Amino acid sequence: MIDGRPQRIMLPVNVGFMALTTLLALLFNLLPWRDMSGLPDMLALVITFWCTHQPRKIGIGAAWILGLVMDAANGALLGQHAFAYSVLAFSAAQLSRRILWFGIWRQALHVVLLLLATQLLMLAVGMAAGGTFPGYGWFAASGIAALLWPVITFMLLLPQRRPEVVDVDRPL
Amino acid sequence: MEHQPPPFFNRGPAPLVRLMFFVVLALFLMVLDARFHYAEPLRAGLALLAYPIQRVALAPVQLASGVVDFFSSQVRLQRENEALREKQLRLARDLLTFEALAAENAHLRQLIGARERTPRKVTLAEILYAGRDPFSRKVIIDKGGRDEIEPGLPVVDDIGVIGQVTRVYPLLSEVTLITDKDHAIPVQVVRNGLRAVVYGAGDGTTLELGFMATNADILNGDELVTSGIDGIYPAGIPVARVARIERDAAYSFAKISCVPAAGPGRHTQVLVIGRDAKLPPAPEVRQARRTPAKGRRGRRRE
Numbered sequence: 490m491i492d493g494r495p496q497r498i499m500l501p502v503n504v505g506f507m508a509l510t511t512l513l514a515l516l517f518n519l520l521p522w523r524d525m526s527g528l529p530d531m532l533a534l535v536i537t538f539w540c541t542h543q544p545r546k547i548g549i550g551a552a553w554i555l556g557l558v559m560d561a562a563n564g565a566l567l568g569q570h571a572f573a574y575s576v577l578a579f580s581a582a583q584l585s586r587r588i589l590w591f592g593i594w595r596q597a598l599h600v601v602l603l604l605l606a607t608q609l610l611m612l613a614v615g616m617a618a619g620g621t622f623p624g625y626g627w628f629a630a631s632g633i634a635a636l637l638w639p640v641i642t643f644m645l646l647l648p649q650r651r652p653e654v655v656d657v658d659r660p661l
Numbered sequence: 662m663e664h665q666p667p668p669f670f671n672r673g674p675a676p677l678v679r680l681m682f683f684v685v686l687a688l689f690l691m692v693l694d695a696r697f698h699y700a701e702p703l704r705a706g707l708a709l710l711a712y713p714i715q716r717v718a719l720a721p722v723q724l725a726s727g728v729v730d731f732f733s734s735q736v737r738l739q740r741e742n743e744a745l746r747e748k749q750l751r752l753a754r755d756l757l758t759f760e761a762l763a764a765e766n767a768h769l770r771q772l773i774g775a776r777e778r779t780p781r782k783v784t785l786a787e788i789l790y791a792g793r794d795p796f797s798r799k800v801i802i803d804k805g806g807r808d809e810i811e812p813g814l815p816v817v818d819d820i821g822v823i824g825q826v827t828r829v830y831p832l833l834s835e836v837t838l839i840t841d842k843d844h845a846i847p848v849q850v851v852r853n854g855l856r857a858v859v860y861g862a863g864d865g866t867t868l869e870l871g872f873m874a875t876n877a878d879i880l881n882g883d884e885l886v887t888s889g890i891d892g893i894y895p896a897g898i899p900v901a902r903v904a905r906i907e908r909d910a911a912y913s914f915a916k917i918s919c920v921p922a923a924g925p926g927r928h929t930q931v932l933v934i935g936r937d938a939k940l941p942p943a944p945e946v947r948q949a950r951r952t953p954a955k956g957r958r959g960r961r962r963e
Contacts, residue, residue: 512714519711519718521790549676553683557690561707562715564801564828564835565794567694572687579680611795618695620796621842621863627795 499649502543506648511535511547515555519562526626529634532559533577533607537600538641540581541588552578566618573610577603593639601635701828708830715833719789781895782935784808786816789833798841798865800824804933805832813893815934821899821922822846822887823931836931839900839921840865848900849888853878856888859901859919868901870917875908879917892937899923 514535522528532555539547556571563570580603581588588599608631616622673679694700784804792799804810806829814826816836825844828835837844842863848870849856855878862869873879883903889896901919908915 516714516718518793519715519790521719521722522793545672549679549683553687556687558707558711558714559793561704562711563793564797564799565792566691566796567700567704568687568690569794572684572691575680575683575687579676582676614691615794615796618691618796619843620794621798621865623795 497650499646500651502546502649504546507539507543507546510645511539511551511555515558518559526624527629527633529630529637530604530607531634533574533604534600534634534637534641535645536574536578537581537603538638538645540578541585541596542646544582544585547578548582549575549578566614569611569614569618572614573607576610577607580606593642596642597635597638600638601631604631604634607631704828705830708833712830712832715789781937782809784810784933784935786810786834786931786933788836788929788931792835797843798824798838798861799827800836800838801833802836802931802933803833805830805834807831809935810834810933811936814936815887815894815898816931817898817934818923818931821901822894823923825893826933839868845871846894846900847888847891848885849896850879851884851886852880855879856890857885859885862918866920867904868919868921870903870919871914873915873917875910875913875915877915879903879906879915881906884922885919895934895937 511532514531517531536547536552536555540552552574553571556569556574557567559565559570559574560567584599584603588596591599605628608628612623674682690700690703694704786802786804786808789801789803792801800823802816810826810829812826812829816823816826822839824836824838824841826834827837838861839846839859840861840863842861844861846859847856848859857870857873859868860871870879870885881903885900885902887894887896887898887900899922901921903917904920905918906915907917
């Protein structure tokens with residue numbers, strides 16, 4: 490977050506906002522997409538975001554339950570997303586202090602690796618359960634999701650950026 | 662006495678312990694689901710939980726299509742109307758002969774003492790969305806156990822077979838497409854009546870005609886329809902067309918690729934065809950299993 494640049498002191502996060510954004514990400518994933526190739530897993534991205542920024546407010550358990558809902562809604566093997574998401578939440582929380590130290594694009598580099606690892610876990614589970622190989626294009630989804638990382642960071646930190654006391658006389 | 666940290670610093674079990682707990686729980690669930698099918702009540706509960714979210718997610722899409730429908734030009738509607746009228750005229754002629762033929766058929770069947778074919782119950786359903794699981798080919802339709810949908814029922818559109826209901830929730834059900842790797846349909850070649858079984862190839866677009874001898878009488882462009890001997894699919898519904906045949910003397914079976922006749926990409930409305938009421942009940946319900954044809958296919962691949 491810093492890179493020699495001054496760091497802004499933020500407001501504490503609102504847990505309701507965290508829950509709302511996670512729900513919205515789940516909603517995005519449940520939209521009726523016709524073509525799934527290269528579609529970013531928005532829920533995984535938001536879980537990564539909150540686990541790096543607020544590792545004490547959201548945990549592995551929440552990620553696990555969200556994964557289970559994803560599995561049930563998509564008719565996937567029950568536990569496939571739950572397994573991958575809980576590992577993702579753990580790694581993101583463990584790496585949070587390291588990741589936040591970097592600038593936004595280098596953070597995205599970390600994120601693409603985390604998401605790729607999640608996809609690899611899902612692939613391992615899916616193939617072990619007798620699934621079809623979805624093709625290499627499926628992995629592009631992680632890259633696209635990582636490109637969205639700066640957008641997500643800007644949007645999800647907006648409520649914490651607003652000033653606590655609104656001064657009408659302030660020029661900015 | 663062991664030193665306890667003050668409650669201020671107490672954050673519960675270590676992250677690694679928590680991770681292990683949830684990973685083991687997930688693995689346990691996966692085994693339970695894939696091998697023993699004990700997780701269905703949990704799945705049904707979760708699906709019911711996700712249902713309102715799905716409905717909300719579908720709302721903007723349905724609204725958009727509604728707006729598009731509203732503003733669709735009169736010219737297009739007129740053209741569509743003309744095409745439909747033309748088609749109806751064409752079909753009406755066929756229908757006249759069909760009724761005569763059906764009566765004749767029933768009479769002949771009575772004469773030879775064969776079982777009369779009964780019309781099956783048909784439910785109109787709409788495809789809500791395609792499952793996001795990249796390892797299987799499934800779509801979710803908007804009719805479920807409340808509308809008497811059962812696992813195993815065939816799903817067709819106006820062209821041919823789309824798939825089979827594999828899982829039923831109260832309000833939704835899950836349809837495995839014929840292109841799914843684990844899906845098999847008994848078919849018959851229209852040209853010569855040869856019976857065979859078609860499997861999904863797993864790449865999402867093609868089917869494979871399995872276990873046909875290298876010298877089997879199958880040509881490019883042959884139409885495959887359901888044979889009806891399974892008692893699940895009604896006979897004579899188009900399934901696929903043979904697209905490519907590789908006859909290699911090194912293998913005992915020919916590799917025959919087919920292109921499905923119908924597909925979920927065309928329309929959102931599908932028909933779920935009910936069971937044939939006159940058939941005796943199947944000895945064991947196996948349609949709900951995830952991997953019905955896996956063992957045989959696994960051996961063949963080796």
